Amino acid sequence: MLDVETTLPRKEREFLRHRREILMAAEAVFSEKGYISATMEEIAQRAEFAVGTLYKFFDTKASLYAEVILMRMSELEEESNRALEEAVGPGERIRNCFRSRIDQFWKNPGFFRFFYHGPVGAISEANTGFLPEIRERYERYLDRLREVFAEGIRNGEFRPLGEGLMALSFEGLLQVYLERLSGQESPDRRQQEEDELLSIFLNGVSV
Amino acid sequence: MLDVETTLPRKEREFLRHRREILMAAEAVFSEKGYISATMEEIAQRAEFAVGTLYKFFDTKASLYAEVILMRMSELEEESNRALEEAVGPGERIRNCFRSRIDQFWKNPGFFRFFYHGPVGAISEANTGFLPEIRERYERYLDRLREVFAEGIRNGEFRPLGEGLMALSFEGLLQVYLERLSGQESPDRRQQEEDELLSIFLNGVSV
Amino acid sequence: MLDVETTLPRKEREFLRHRREILMAAEAVFSEKGYISATMEEIAQRAEFAVGTLYKFFDTKASLYAEVILMRMSELEEESNRALEEAVGPGERIRNCFRSRIDQFWKNPGFFRFFYHGPVGAISEANTGFLPEIRERYERYLDRLREVFAEGIRNGEFRPLGEGLMALSFEGLLQVYLERLSGQESPDRRQQEEDELLSIFLNGVSV
Amino acid sequence: MLDVETTLPRKEREFLRHRREILMAAEAVFSEKGYISATMEEIAQRAEFAVGTLYKFFDTKASLYAEVILMRMSELEEESNRALEEAVGPGERIRNCFRSRIDQFWKNPGFFRFFYHGPVGAISEANTGFLPEIRERYERYLDRLREVFAEGIRNGEFRPLGEGLMALSFEGLLQVYLERLSGQESPDRRQQEEDELLSIFLNGVSV
DNA sequence: AATGAATGAGCCTTCATTCAT
DNA sequence: AATGAATGAAGGCTCATTCAT
Known part of the structure; x- marks a missing residue:
């Protein structure tokens, strides 16, 4: 840079x-x-x-919007990957990634307000023009997550369930949690909550 | 009626x-x-x-929108409550509620497309005009969930973590799962996936 | 009506x-x-x-424009056809049509200001969307003219040249003449000029 | 030069x-x-x-446009004058000029696309700002044509009609003919058509 | 209540023109 | 003279809302 x-x-x-x-x-x-x-x-x-x-x-308002999201998603992907790489063992990787995602939220809470909600009518045809790229990028990130879960399943650390569902669950918890933080009047970070949430998730997927 | x-x-x-x-x-x-x-x-x-x-x-387009959501949320609340009441014991109640929520999705998949995404910037000030009522209703439903989790914690069935986080996690899993179903070309119901998801969650919160 | x-x-x-x-x-x-x-x-x-x-x-500014032209072209076509039908013999028909066209101009001189010039960049692709219909209509009118010239050629009244060129010439004289009238500060009708112009044309195509 | x-x-x-x-x-x-x-x-x-x-x-887009036209009109005037001068006798001069005009078209067909159509509403007040000069130049060329026709009328070669109308007719035929060529997909030159057109005109104005 | 024609504020987008370098 | 980034006025079009019937 x-x-x-x-x-x-x-x-x-x-x-x-x-x-x-x-x-x-x-x-x-x-x-x-x-x-x-x-x-x-x-x-x-x-x-x-x-x-x-x-x-x-x-070129257009829509493309400006897409670029804003893409810019942040690149950061998100980059940092999440780093977090997954840095740790050793599937459980530790997921733990690290979880924390990284929350760190990222705190760096720029405003972004998540519309990241999860997407453009108006994200599903409508009107927007299919620029959404694909975003969805693609997101899927790539999910793929990486799935690999880690698959690894954990193979080495017996995680339960023998679908790694796709695990990745989905992981995202679900994060999404809902970050949304709630965004909605708070004066969001403040609470370490204990984060640990508990992570514990619920890891307990859920671990053997 | x-x-x-x-x-x-x-x-x-x-x-x-x-x-x-x-x-x-x-x-x-x-x-x-x-x-x-x-x-x-x-x-x-x-x-x-x-x-x-x-x-x-x-009165306005916004209020029509709000009423649509409120109408469905009443049903959702009603049926979810019934599901929680019908079963015996916290674990069974949650299990029942989970299934009920998925049943409800299948009755009207279209609705969830905008329920979770809300109007443009559901969280933004622009819409605060009609959102409060919706949020209130949703909180009431969450409260009911929290009670069940609290009950489970008290009787040692669930781990001694925040019941709020448990409710949040429950919703997170559902939201992400239902969203994925909505996005599918021709959504089809898969029993096994649902069971695995529920299992992940219950494993996560149970002792 | x-x-x-x-x-x-x-x-x-x-x-x-x-x-x-x-x-x-x-x-x-x-x-x-x-x-x-x-x-x-x-x-x-x-x-x-x-x-x-x-x-x-x-629907659009362009279609409004097209409709304005189409409305007037319908009148033009109708009245020109009447003029061609009413007279007997090719020469007389053309004579009658010529006068009818000039009459029509005087009924609505403003229209011809943009009829002949077409929309900006009439030739450009941008406008191909709505021009075809207008061009078609105009060609239909030209076809009718050509028939009359062909008739005159067959019966020996007109010289054995291309009837298409005759129709084109006829239109050329009219167009240039009407344009000049449009451009005049206070246009006034001059019978003699019209007769001379017609005479030049008929002399040109007649045997 | x-x-x-x-x-x-x-x-x-x-x-x-x-x-x-x-x-x-x-x-x-x-x-x-x-x-x-x-x-x-x-x-x-x-x-x-x-x-x-x-x-x-x-200075402006409009003046650039005007200069483009003026540049080509100077050539047109120059070459047309040469064509008129070179030949001997009114009829021959007109014939020569007609051919010269068509030659000029083939040298630069694109130009005529907008020469005849002018800017948007060439005649409209909006554009009177830069049109006068163009119109003047065009009138000067027409004047030269009129002189030739007047000459022909005096020496009995042309019919005793208005020389102005003759010049106008001449231009009308050319304009319509060149326009049609411009509109063709792959314009190709047809000698016979040109001869017929010229013959129609000369027949029309000659005694 | 029901109608639906009319309203007009508001927004995205374009592009001739300017000006600091 | 040459550059080209920046300007901002202007126009086509949409659509929630109103109101006379």
Whole structure:
């Protein structure tokens, strides 16, 4: 990252910086208002650019939205993978990943407000245009999780149930928990709750 | 319900019937298109009423939306409560409730498409106008769940962890599982998966 | 026409009247400003309706434009055909048609301002969506002209040249002449000029 | 032209060359897209200059458009005049001019696509800003034509009708014919048609 | 209650033009 | 003269809501 910032010509650095500024502004507005209620006008103001400028960076509102999500999903995938890799043994990996996911939430709680809810009518045809990429990325992450569960099943650490269901359950617990945190007036982190939740899950899947 | 239908004067019976027809049409359109993409025009057509008529029954699109959800949540609450009551012992109650929730999904899969996702930015301020009531109702249902878990903790059937977290986990598993079913092209019910999921959960919370 | 006006239910009569009012307003604005510079806003104002109302009658600005032209082309075709039918003998028919076309111009000079020029970029793909119908209609009219010329060639009244070229020439003279009239500050009709023009043409194609 | 290129200082020569490059690019884009759909952006790309540079040479899009037309009209005028001068006798001059005009079309068919159609509503007030010059130039060419016809009328070669109408007719036939060629998928030149058309015209105006 | 034509505010998007470098 | 990122006004279109019948 630092390399990029320093080696690229000034013009390109500025381009990337502006692009990033717009993405940040968009993320803020999307998470406050939701996809539909957010207006390009407001995003532009927040980013301190004119509306037209947004369109130099992103073709449509929808693609700007997709890019915001993709940007965060890349981070999520990256860090989750790191967490899975770093630990030794399936149980420890899952434990590590769980904590990493919660850490990530605390870095940017606003994002999860619309990550889990997707664009309006995520299922509707209207949006199939840009959702596939996001879903794909998510599935890739789930695949990685499944591998770890499969590994745990093989070595007898986890119960011989479907590794897909395990991954799904893992995500379900996280999703519901993070949603509740997002909804709190002044969210504060509670270590004990996290440990208990993880314990429920691991107890559930372990032999 | 039957009582209502038969004892009320014809005028009022018709009023209720029309109201219900509109709600059903709205549910269908909302679940197909999502909140934003759904138009009052289309709902009116589906209900075989004029647009103006919809406004005799519901003040705004948002309130119609809320009423659709509230209608289904009443059923959900009712049936879930029945399931919790019918069984004996905390574990059995949870098991029964889990199955009931899945039964309910299969009665009306479309509904869950937008129940979990809520309107655009269900959590956002923009929608706080009609969400409170829904959240309240949901909390009431969660409370009932928590009681059961608390009971199980007291009698040593469940582990001595937070009953709130247990309820949350229960919902998380269900939500993620039902979402996946909704997303399937031609959703089909798989008994074994359901049993495994329940087993993971109960294993997780049980001593 | 009268039948239509009197036998249709009031609602439908109003619908047609409003539709016609919008078409007239649109024609006026299109002929003053041209297709692109004309705005739906201004057309709406001129028609004394709200913008939204225009879209109840016409799907897009382009289709409104096409309908304006189609409406006038129907009249043009109808009256030209009448003129061709009424006279006896090819020469007389053409003579009659020529006069009819000029009469039609004087009934509505504004229309021809954009009829001959077509929408911006009439040739561009962007407009191929709605032009075909107009072009078809025009070709049908040209076909009728060609028949008359062919008839004249067969009976030795016209020279044995291509009837297509004759029809084209006929249209060329009219177009250029009407354009010049449109461009005049205060157009006034000059009988002698018309006769001379017709004479040039008939002399050109006659034996 | 060559003189200009060689005698002027390098700076000025470059200026003129760049100006010409922009004009050519503009002509290409205008003829492909039409005035409105053409964008300064695309013209700039085609000319391999930055948008801003275009504005160093031409104040507005409209004036660039006008200059493109003026450039071609100068050639048209020049060559038509040569054609009129070269031949001997009114009839022969017109014949020569007719052929010259068609030659010119084949040198640059694209240009005529928008020459005859003008910008959006060439006749409309919106565009009167830059049209006058074009119209003037065109009138000058028509004047020259009229002189030839007047000459022919005086010497008894042409019929004693208005020379203005004759010039108009001449233009009408050309316009319609060239338009039809422009519209063809793969335009090909047909000598016989041209001869017939010319014959119709000359027959029409000759004694 | 029922109708549905009419309303008009609001939003995404385009693109000619400017200006700091 | 050359650049091209930034501007922002303007326009087509949608749709929740109203109101006269």
